[in-house]
Amino acid sequence: MIVCDGKDMVLGRLASFVAKQLLKGERVVIVNAEKAVISGRRESTLNEYKAWLGARNLTNPRKGPFHLKRPEDLVRLAVRGMLPYDRPRGKEAFRRLRVHVGVPKEFSGKEFMSIPDASxxxxxxxxxxxxxxxSKHLGGKS
Known part of the structure; x- marks a missing residue:
């Protein structure tokens, strides 16, 4: 099992490394997911995600699409985008991923793997x- 610390890691690079490990069959846990970073200008990133949040079904908005807003869900979504999720191999790989906000008690004394390319x-x-x-800007509750 690989435990990665998301603190000060670029989200896309972290997600691509994690996706590769998941496809190899490893179990991966990401802690401190809320402290990962997305590169780019703050305003343009917020506007991009706000536009994504505005996509909905006009006939019945309660039918979706449903947009995730919590930090751990945003990180999971980034990893899922790098997996062949519509295939059984990708779904199995995605099930091996766990993402946490902060550090749970079970991982508090353990050594975290660092990814030098993603720092x-x-x-x-x-x-x-x-x-x-x-997440706060999108209205997340975490």
Whole structure:
């Protein structure tokens, strides 16, 4: 089982690494998911997600699509986008993923795997937004 710390990790790079490990058959746990970052200008990222949030079924909005707003769900969605989710292999891989806000008691003393390519230091810019802030802006409850 691989335990990754999402703190100061670029979401897309973290998600691609995790997706690869899931497809290899590993179980992956991501802790501190709310502290992952999305690169880019804050305003443009927020506007992009607001537009995504506005997509709905006009005949009956209660039928969906339903948009996830919590930080752990946004991270899970990023990983799911990098898996062949419509195939049985991708669904099985996605079931092996666990995402947590903060660090649960069962992982508090364990060593977390670091992904050097996904760290915020590799980004080379200060233009980013944390998943936690994005979630609050979208109306998430976490």
């Amino acid at each position: 915020l230091g590799q980004l080379g810019t200060r233009r980013f937004i944390r998943v936690e802030m994005l």
